[in-house]
Amino acid sequence: xxxxxxxxxxxxxxxxxxxxxxxxxxxxxxxxxxxxxxxxxxxxxxxxxxxxxxxxxxxxxxxxxxxxxxxxxxxxxxxxxxxxxxxxxxxxxxxxxxxxxxxxxxxxxxxxxxxxxxxxxxxxxxxxxxxxxxxxxxxxxxxxxxxxxxxxxxxxxxxxxxxxxxxxxxxxxxxxxxxxxxxxxxxxxxxxxxxxxxxxxxxxxxxxxxxxxxxxxxxxxxxxxxxxxxxxxxxxxxxxxxxxxxxxxxxxxxxxxxxxxxxxxxxxxxxxxxxxxxxxxxxxxxxxxxxxxxxxx
Numbered sequence: 313x314x315x316x317x318x319x320x321x322x323x324x325x326x327x328x329x330x331x332x333x334x335x336x337x338x339x340x341x342x343x344x345x346x347x348x349x350x351x352x353x354x355x356x357x358x359x360x361x362x363x364x365x366x367x368x369x370x371x372x373x374x375x376x377x378x379x380x381x382x383x384x385x386x387x388x389x390x391x392x393x394x395x396x397x398x399x400x401x402x403x404x405x406x407x408x409x410x411x412x413x414x415x416x417x418x419x420x421x422x423x424x425x426x427x428x429x430x431x432x433x434x435x436x437x438x439x440x441x442x443x444x445x446x447x448x449x450x451x452x453x454x455x456x457x458x459x460x461x462x463x464x465x466x467x468x469x470x471x472x473x474x475x476x477x478x479x480x481x482x483x484x485x486x487x488x489x490x491x492x493x494x495x496x497x498x499x500x501x502x503x504x505x506x507x508x509x510x511x512x513x514x515x516x517x518x519x520x521x522x523x524x525x526x527x528x529x530x531x532x533x534x535x536x537x538x539x540x541x542x543x544x545x546x547x548x549x550x551x552x553x554x555x556x557x558x559x560x561x562x563x564x565x566x567x568x569x570x571x572x573x574x575x576x577x578x579x580x581x582x583x584x585x586x587x588x589x590x591x592x593x594x595x596x597x598x599x600x601x602x603x604x605x606x607x608x609x
Contacts, residue, residue, distance in 0.1 A: 314355065316380070321348035322360055322373060323380040327406065327434075327451050329366035352376075369449055378450025381406075382465075382584055385453060389589035403590060406434040408443035408455030411506060412474065413579065415536040416555045418456070421601035425593055439509045440579065447582055453591050454583035454598075462582055469581045469599055472606025476575040477557035478516055479566040480549035488549075493570050495523050502529040504542045504550035512551050516575045551575060555605070579606065 324334035325345065335342040353360050360373035369377055388403060405426075409418055414437060426433060436446055443455040448463055462468035480489070488501035498521070503513055513530075517523050531548050533539045536556075543550050544565050552560065554574075560566040581598050583591050 314352070316383075318348045318352040318355070319376050319380045321345050322352055322369070323377045323450070325349060325361060325367050326369045326373070326377050326449065331367070374449040376450075378448070381450040381453065382586070385584065385586055385589060385591065389586065402430050402432045404432045404434050405590060405594060406436070406452040407594075408436045408438060408446040408452040408457075410440035410443060410456055410579075411437050411534070411536055412440075412553050412556075413456050416553060417601065417605050418598075421598050422594065425597045429590070429593070431590065439507060439511070440577065441511060442509055444582060447584075454581060454594065456598075457580055457582055458577050459582075460578065460580055465585055466582050467585050469595070470609075471579045471581050471599060471602035472608055474577045474579060475554040475607060476512065476516070476551040476577065477554065477561070478520075478549060478551050478569045478573070478575070479543050479557055479560060480569050481544060481546040481566055484546040484549055485567060485569065487546075489569060493521070495526070498523055499526045499528055502531060502548040504539055504548040505530050505532055506539060507532060507534050512575065512577070515577075516551060520573050520575050521570065554607070578609075 321334065321338065321344075324337050325331055328334045328337055331342050331345050331349075335345045338345065349361060356372065358372055359370055360376065362368040362370060414435065422433070425431065436443075436452060438446065440456065440458040443452075444457040444459050444463070446452045447455045447457075447466065456471070460468060460470075484501075489497050498517060505513060514525055518525055531542060533542050539550065540552065540556065540560070542548055543552070544560065549569055557566075561568065579602070581595060581602070583595055586592065
């Protein structure tokens, strides 16, 4: 039988993003963490960690981390059912969220529950196409994703859709799209992207404008405030969700590059298929709130 202290060390290295951070979480030395991971690798006869910066789990390592996450949650559910936990204890909830949701509505959705139940949030931010990988690796209990199909052992619930408007300043439009939005303009005008993994602009070009994919100059600005400022200041044009873009359009600070042409992205809440406990409470709060603020089909 595998030693769960060894699996715990592996999970903390992956979840915290390093051996030193894992050691601080576990209140042991960094060398002790390293030794536990090495012992587990020796027992199984295969590598479990890709020793990069940050460390990443191998396929087998990811399976162990996912197993540890589920077992830990089941133990906490049992403690709660048997009333073995104390009111002062805090329970960490690792969650994967895309930046737009986190900045615009997610915190309002979960704040009442977190305050009432003594939860702490461990939020990992990634593109909505990438967050599901965190769940698959066992790094989070649930995530918001644009992908519909659930992982094995997980459930997927439709939350609503995000309507993205493609915005630019009038100054930018005059310089780059003076004669309207053309294939040549799309190829040469600078774009504002969130990260290198942000594929939403490519979807807009192909799905909404009906143009072939093409390279284009781009800025990477991984801040929702900075992203908005870059568009307002004329550094580039880009996609902003309806909750944010409505304000910029009504104030006259920006215009749509093609009025009425929007990119609609469905969002889903994915979570481990546990029948009780905090994940069920969390799911209820997120789904209820999201369906109030996000357009439905």
